[in-house]
Amino acid sequence: MLKKLALAVSLSAFAAGASHxxxxxxxxxIDTEGTLLGNVIALALEANGIKTQDRIALGATPVVxxxxxxxxxxxxxxxxxxxxxFFNKADDAAWxxxxxxxxxxxxxxxxxxxxxxxxxxxxxxTWALAVxxxxxxxxxxxxxxxxxxxxxxxxxxxxxASAEFVNSAGALPAFQTTYGFQLKPDQMVVLSGGxxxxxIKAAADQTNGVNTAMVYGTDGAIxxxxxxxxxxxxxxxxxxxxxxxxxxxxxxxxxxxxxxxxPIFKSLTADxxxxxxxxxxxxxxxxxxxxxxxxxxxxxxx
Amino acid sequence: MEETSAVRRxxxxxxxxxxxxxxxxxxxxxxYVKANRIAAGKPMLLTQLLPQPSVIxxxxxxxxxxxxxxxxxxxxxxLVIATLCLAALVVAIGLVSTxxxxxxxxxxxxxxxxxxxxxxxxxxxxxxxxxxxxxLAPWMRVAALAGYTALLFISLSSGLLDSLSIMKEFSTRAxxxxxxxxxxxxxxxxxxxxxIILGLPxxxxxxxxxxxxxxxLQGLSLIQTIPSLALFGLLMLPxxxxxxxxxxxxxxxxxxxxxxxxxxxxxxxxxxxxxxxTVVGLQGVDPSVRDAAAGxxxxxxxxxxxxxxxxxxPVILTGIRIVLVQAIGMVTIAAxxxxxxxxxxxxxxxxxxxxxxxxxGAVPTVFFAFSSAxxxxxxxxxxxxxxx
Numbered sequence: 180m181l182k183k184l185a186l187a188v189s190l191s192a193f194a195a196g197a198s199h200x201x202x203x204x205x206x207x208x209i210d211t212e213g214t215l216l217g218n219v220i221a222l223a224l225e226a227n228g229i230k231t232q233d234r235i236a237l238g239a240t241p242v243v244x245x246x247x248x249x250x251x252x253x254x255x256x257x258x259x260x261x262x263x264x265f266f267n268k269a270d271d272a273a274w275x276x277x278x279x280x281x282x283x284x285x286x287x288x289x290x291x292x293x294x295x296x297x298x299x300x301x302x303x304x305t306w307a308l309a310v311x312x313x314x315x316x317x318x319x320x321x322x323x324x325x326x327x328x329x330x331x332x333x334x335x336x337x338x339x340a341s342a343e344f345v346n347s348a349g350a351l352p353a354f355q356t357t358y359g360f361q362l363k364p365d366q367m368v369v370l371s372g373g374x375x376x377x378x379i380k381a382a383a384d385q386t387n388g389v390n391t392a393m394v395y396g397t398d399g400a401i402x403x404x405x406x407x408x409x410x411x412x413x414x415x416x417x418x419x420x421x422x423x424x425x426x427x428x429x430x431x432x433x434x435x436x437x438x439x440x441x442p443i444f445k446s447l448t449a450d451x452x453x454x455x456x457x458x459x460x461x462x463x464x465x466x467x468x469x470x471x472x473x474x475x476x477x478x479x480x481x
Numbered sequence: 482m483e484e485t486s487a488v489r490r491x492x493x494x495x496x497x498x499x500x501x502x503x504x505x506x507x508x509x510x511x512x513y514v515k516a517n518r519i520a521a522g523k524p525m526l527l528t529q530l531l532p533q534p535s536v537i538x539x540x541x542x543x544x545x546x547x548x549x550x551x552x553x554x555x556x557x558x559x560l561v562i563a564t565l566c567l568a569a570l571v572v573a574i575g576l577v578s579t580x581x582x583x584x585x586x587x588x589x590x591x592x593x594x595x596x597x598x599x600x601x602x603x604x605x606x607x608x609x610x611x612x613x614x615x616x617l618a619p620w621m622r623v624a625a626l627a628g629y630t631a632l633l634f635i636s637l638s639s640g641l642l643d644s645l646s647i648m649k650e651f652s653t654r655a656x657x658x659x660x661x662x663x664x665x666x667x668x669x670x671x672x673x674x675x676x677i678i679l680g681l682p683x684x685x686x687x688x689x690x691x692x693x694x695x696x697x698l699q700g701l702s703l704i705q706t707i708p709s710l711a712l713f714g715l716l717m718l719p720x721x722x723x724x725x726x727x728x729x730x731x732x733x734x735x736x737x738x739x740x741x742x743x744x745x746x747x748x749x750x751x752x753x754x755x756x757x758x759t760v761v762g763l764q765g766v767d768p769s770v771r772d773a774a775a776g777x778x779x780x781x782x783x784x785x786x787x788x789x790x791x792x793x794x795p796v797i798l799t800g801i802r803i804v805l806v807q808a809i810g811m812v813t814i815a816a817x818x819x820x821x822x823x824x825x826x827x828x829x830x831x832x833x834x835x836x837x838x839x840x841x842g843a844v845p846t847v848f849f850a851f852s853s854a855x856x857x858x859x860x861x862x863x864x865x866x867x868x869x
Contacts, residue, residue, distance in 0.1 A: 209816070209817070209825075209828055209829060209832065210832050211829075211832060211833055214829070234739075234819060236825060236829065237738065237819040238738070238816075238817050238818050238819050239817060242717070242738060242817065242818055242819065245717060245718075245721060245737060245738070246737065246738045246819070249721040249724065249725055249737050250725060251721070251724070251736050251737060251738055251739075374831075374832070376519075376831075376832060376833055376834040377834065379834075380519065380834050383520075383521065384521050400519055400833075400834070403517060403519060403520065404519075459833070460518070460519060460833040460834075460835065461517045461518055461519055461588070462517060462518065462587070462588045463517075463518040463588065463590070463649060463650060463653065463835065463837075463838075464653060465653045465654055465657075468653075
């Protein structure tokens with residue numbers, strides 16, 4: 180009994196101050212863009228008189244996802260394409276279109292979990308290929324069609340990518356079929372983690388002769404690493420548009436949230452996100468001050 | 482006779498350390514000058530930096546330390562020279578980074594290279610070797626730790642190291658650093674406290690009931706084999722269920738994410754060393770002492786508190802030392818389930834390939850683990866010393 184009491188006391192001591200029911204619990208994934216968008220949401224809500232609690236950079240996607248369905252967090256930025264994996268519908272063609280994907284994600288998540296998808300950003304943080312600019316320029320590589328022709332014609336591409344990217348049917352295999360090229364095993368360096376920071380670094384440093392990297396569309400390091408992102412001109416990839424998602428209960432209690440966040444997320448294009456991510460990742464500024472500077476610059480914050 | 486004493490005059494550990502230090506200085510970069518946080522960086526050897534006064538000063542002290550390590554038998558003199566050398570190393574890396582930073586640049590980063598870290602470790606080993614040879618009393622060792630920590634804080638707060646990459650990461654995150662440090666230490670010490678409250682009685686029970694001993698120890702060993710991240714993940718589901726379905730559970734702060742699963746996992750890992758060491762400590766008590774106490778009419782409880790526990794205490798404390806060092810390291814993983822702590826910096830740094838940010842999480846973790854090991858070792862030795 181005494182032991183149980185001691186456990187309870189120490190646990191509650193840890194949780195002290197963490198339970199103001201009315202506060203909106205803002206969370207995000209632990210990655211750069213997640214931390215940025217989490218701070219954007221928290222700052223915007225606070226500026227509009229909505230009290231928030233900071234659980235930003237909570238953990239990886241499964242952790243954050245479990246937390247919102249369990250009601251432990253209220254709002255966080257999620258990507259439209261990820262809904263396909265949450266609901267085992269990854270093969271649906273809707274995910275390749277930004278509007279259809281958003282509508283489908285919104286419907287599925289509301290029906291299943293009463294989670295509301297607010298206005299998405301027009302950016303697309305999807306898988307893409309980026310080539311070292313000193314390789315792309317002489318070979319005139321702008322799109323994946325160009326890249327496919329170059330590799331099929333014997334171009335010396337060497338790709339750094341995650342195992343997931345190389346193996347999942349929707350990623351590299353889909354690129355290879357659609358754009359008509361085939362990378363040989365010795366043209367690939369496969370990293371077990373799904374980390375674009377590592378693949379970009381490999382291409383930037385030419386580790387093991389790597390000159391092509393798996394990237395996400397809004398990666399901050401692309402420009403600093405002097406890589407050129409190849410355009411997916413035949414829309415092979417699913418669209419991953421960052422969208423704030425919120426529990427319906429909390430939205431009903433604070434209906435203002437939708438109108439506060441909508442113009443902000445509409446303004447966050449891929450170019451803006453790349454720039455903001457770069458400020459965090461390359462220049463080392465804290466995500467909160469980058470978010471604050473952006474909101475002030477665009478007039479969302481005074 | 483003459484040759485053997487000449488050979489003996491060379492300290493063997495000293496030869497290894499000096500050789501390592503020389504190789505690191507000659508072959509590994511002292512510092513990387515990077516245009517920004519994730520750029521590859523230009524490696525600079527210590528020899529390339531020689532014209533700078535602080536580097537000349539450092540080189541002189543390095544040579545003196547090498548000579549002292551090889552030929553000087555007086556441990557106290559070696560300690561003084563090596564400590565001066567360590568200070569010169571810290572001053573040099575600070576001044577070199579300030580000199581290499583382009584004026585007005587906020588994005589350039591000066592990261593200490595392998596050469597710096599090896600020299601730091603080698604000088605640290607020379608110092609700790611000298612401290613061991615001096616045979617400091619336990620409390621003097623803690624005082625030495627406090628002294629070197631004070632030196633560290635003076636150099637950090639003086640602004641001398643502000644141009645260093647890890648300090649740039651710190652300066653943009655100072656308030657967060659403080660909260661993460663507090664939650665890191667709370668998690669480590671909190672889990673230790675709970676593990677002691679649960680583990681000591683369990684250990685005593687296991688000592689009294691041999692059948693229980695085998696089951697409990699094997700069960701706890703099994704828990705140790707579960708990878709920590711997996712255990713954190715496994716706890717998330719049942720705790721999340723508890724939090725949403727049992728009002729009392731959520732009222733006392735149990736959640737599927739955050740502190741609760743981290744704390745519970747850490748306690749589970751901590752139980753084995755504490756229970757096992759309690760059993761071993763009690764087994765080590767001479768049965769004749771216990772018999773004599775029983776013969777004098779002491780009750781079972783009086784024997785436990787008056788005879789068994791004091792005699793077994795140093796062994797139990799060794800278990801606690803293992804647990805504390807292990808917990809301080811393991812708390813870093815709690816960041817992945819929202820538990821906070823220095824792991825936040827480590828995982829964000831890994832995500833951004835910003836090794837300086839990783840160091841901001843890793844260096845304090847190592848510092849706290851090392852300090853608590855030194856302090857608890859001193860406590861154990863002083864108890865053993867007074868018992869003997």
